Amino acid sequence: MNILILGAGGREHAFAYKIAESKNCDQLFVAPGNAGTSQIAKNVNLKVTNFAQIKDFVLKENIEMVVVGPEDPLVEGIYDFFMDDSELKEVAVIGPSKRGALLEGSKERAKEFMMMYNIPTAAYESFTPKSLEAGKAFLTNLKSPYVLKADGLAGGKGVLIIDDLEEAQQELEHMLMNSKFGKASNKVVIEEFLDGIELSVFVLTDGKNYKILPTAKDYKRIGEGNSGLNTGGMGAISPVPFADETLMKKIEDRIVKPTIKGLQEEDIEYKGFIFIGLIKVGEEPYVIEYNVRMGDPETEVVLPRIESDLVELLQKVSEQKLDEATLKIKEDSAVTVMLVSGGYPEAYEKGKEISGIENVQDSIVFHAGTAESEGKIVSSGGRVIAVTSFGKDYQEALKKSYQNVDKLHFDKMYYRKDLGFDLA
Ligand code: AMP
Ligand code: GLY
Numbered sequence: 001m002n003i004l005i006l007g008a009g010g011r012e013h014a015f016a017y018k019i020a021e022s023k024n025c026d027q028l029f030v031a032p033g034n035a036g037t038s039q040i041a042k043n044v045n046l047k048v049t050n051f052a053q054i055k056d057f058v059l060k061e062n063i064e065m066v067v068v069g070p071e072d073p074l075v076e077g078i079y080d081f082f083m084d085d086s087e088l089k090e091v092a093v094i095g096p097s098k099r100g101a102l103l104e105g106s107k108e109r110a111k112e113f114m115m116m117y118n119i120p121t122a123a124y125e126s127f128t129p130k131s132l133e134a135g136k137a138f139l140t141n142l143k144s145p146y147v148l149k150a151d152g153l154a155g156g157k158g159v160l161i162i163d164d165l166e167e168a169q170q171e172l173e174h175m176l177m178n179s180k181f182g183k184a185s186n187k188v189v190i191e192e193f194l195d196g197i198e199l200s201v202f203v204l205t206d207g208k209n210y211k212i213l214p215t216a217k218d219y220k221r222i223g224e225g226n227s228g229l230n231t232g233g234m235g236a237i238s239p240v241p242f243a244d245e246t247l248m249k250k251i252e253d254r255i256v257k258p259t260i261k262g263l264q265e266e267d268i269e270y271k272g273f274i275f276i277g278l279i280k281v282g283e284e285p286y287v288i289e290y291n292v293r294m295g296d297p298e299t300e301v302v303l304p305r306i307e308s309d310l311v312e313l314l315q316k317v318s319e320q321k322l323d324e325a326t327l328k329i330k331e332d333s334a335v336t337v338m339l340v341s342g343g344y345p346e347a348y349e350k351g352k353e354i355s356g357i358e359n360v361q362d363s364i365v366f367h368a369g370t371a372e373s374e375g376k377i378v379s380s381g382g383r384v385i386a387v388t389s390f391g392k393d394y395q396e397a398l399k400k401s402y403q404n405v406d407k408l409h410f411d412k413m414y415y416r417k418d419l420g421f422d423l424a
Pocket of ligand 1: 122147149156159161191192193194195198220277288289
């Protein structure tokens with residue numbers, strides 16, 4: 001079949017890498033893609049939220065499956081757009097319906113869903129401009145640190161964790177009254193702070209059946225020891241060493257099963273990935289957030305560990321026969337180290353020539369923010385390249401990635417040298 005992947009990052013390069021190796025894939029397109037995806041697929045210049053433009057392309061190229069990378073098209077309803085169109089409804093769209101995507105599109109909706117199905121999560125209340133004063137009073141009754149979350153999509157930046165009560169009250173006011181995060185913060189969820197270690201669990205579902213994919217841990221902060229500003233993710237490790245059988249059983253019974261049950265009870269069509277962000281507090285897992293897509297850079301470690309044919313799995317998802325599929329996972333650990341532009345996640349320069357890719361051995365180079373310019377590969381984003389390696393454990397895999405990172409260069413390149421520091 002002909003397949004179209006939507007997105008432009010390392011996640012989409014990892015999808016393209018897995019899909020291109022499938023015997024079920026004829027022609028593969030990535031829109032808009034990057035300099036890495038263009039080596040294994042055909043890049044097409046489409047905007048991921050321009051559904052009319054995507055429709056024309058899908059019909060023209062006989063696309064039978066669309067794999068949606070980022071959340072925006074999902075939250076804007078690309079699944080429903082296809083299902084409601086007589087010319088498109090046979091095309092398999094991998095991703096949830098608009099109602100399903102609200103689990104990521106609204107933090108309040110996600111919390112209500114978790115409450116409804118008894119899924120463990122932090123206690124919370126949500127506030128609007130009208131209830132600002134009640135919000136400030138609510139903060140007074142909580143213990144520091146205070147967790148404030150913009151209800152809507154804010155590109156991963158909408159969560160503030162603040163130690164000081166007055167500052168938290170001021171920020172709440174900025175969010176609600178001055179649209180600190182635009183429309184996304186017209187509503188704010190305030191929640192109890194959970195103290196523990198984070199991990200992510202990925203689930204592939206057809207809305208009825210599910211498969212739990214490899215776990216991963218992502219390093220979000222720019223600085224060593226998890227310090228400094230939040231980024232899209234500076235690296236990832238899979239599997240998560242502390243996600244043992246006991247913890248995974250709790251996660252499956254208390255979180256994954258009730259989540260799928262909730263989708264079914266509410267008749268929500270969901271044929272795609274659920275990325276569950278978790279915190280382990282003591283020995284107990286709590287949900288911090290749902291994402292309705294794969295993570296980036298988590299995909300760069302999760303997909304390479306899947307031995308089964310990904311297209312076959314996705315076809316089963318679209319036919320709602322995922323129970324008939326088998327999921328085979330590599331025992332080896334995988335890690336990815338993200339190389340970023342100097343200055344990121346604040347202002348940075350683009351267009352820096354990247355050298356050394358041809359010298360990398362025994363690792364996979366996933367392009368995140370790259371472009372081709374005059375025959376050269378240059379940086380075109382904050383996160384530039386993810387170097388993924390396998391090993392018998394994450395330490396061995398990390399060693400390989402770091403050895404290969406030493407062979408890569410671009411002006412002001414930066415990366416974290418301490419991935420896994422919190423796992424030893
Ligand atoms: P989110 O965008 O919901 O993933 O939140 C961003 C980050 O904020 C998470 O990865 C956690 O590190 C942190 N966080 C979110 N909610 C909580 C909470 N209730 N307690 C502690 N940390 C949190
Ligand atoms: N790495 C976090 C995310 O994709 O949301």
